[in-house]
Amino acid sequence: KAGVTQTPRYLIKTRGQQVTLSCSPISGHRSVSWYQQTPGQGLQFLFEYFSETQRNKGNFPGRFSGRQFSNSRSEMNVSTLELGDSALYLCASSMTGAANEKLFFGSGTQLSVL
Amino acid sequence: DQQVKQNSPSLSVQEGRISILNCDYTNSMFDYFLWYKKYPAEGPTFLISISSIKDKNEDGRFTVFLNKSAKHLSLHIVPSQPGDSAVYFCVAITSGTYKYIFGTGTRLKVLA
Secondary structure: OOOOEEEOOEEEEOOOOOEEEEEEOOOOOOEEEEEEEEOOOEEEEEEEEEOOEEEEEOOOOOOEEEEEOOOOOEEEEEOOOOHHHOEEEEEEEEOOOOOOOOOEEOOOEEEEEO | OOOEEOOOOEEEEEOOOOEEEEEEEOOOOOOEEEEEEEOOOOOOEEEEEEEOOOOEEEEOOEEEEEEOOOOEEEEEEOOOOHHHOEEEEEEEEOOOOOOOEEOOOEEEEEEO
């Protein structure tokens, strides 16, 4: 069974640009969540999707948005990039998002904003 | 507002000895706790979990202890092995919120 796939692996953008990151969950998993990891901050929850619906979101500005497609694949978009958006962006999938389920993570997209 | 805190950024332990990683939380609504391990350039992987109705869960070399009154949990690794060297994240969630809250991580180094 293929794992969680995130593309691209690395991205370099300049301030003011926008970026779209992609996440393909494990087959059969319908919950996808996104996290931002920066040095010293751990993983910060961005949002969670299930059946194309956002069920919760973290404390990030509206420049961060996401969506989920009918095949459970998910994308997140960051508009008007700032230097502070440089981070590792991780997505995770699980069957339904229930608390007692394991999250399976992708390897992440490393975004650098210059 | 860091609801899950791992106050030790790093820990070094000799191979074969016990590793104890600690975690404190502030939100009494959390009802499920997990530990994830992360190697460089990889996503975190699940290690062990515990429900708030329990105070201990064991899986092989890994044991998690939960003290709800102190809002504290710990992960014990016995015996520690060099392959355990990684960053360990304490994670908490309230059922029905679908929002996992991660601590800042503890970097464990097991010395051979």
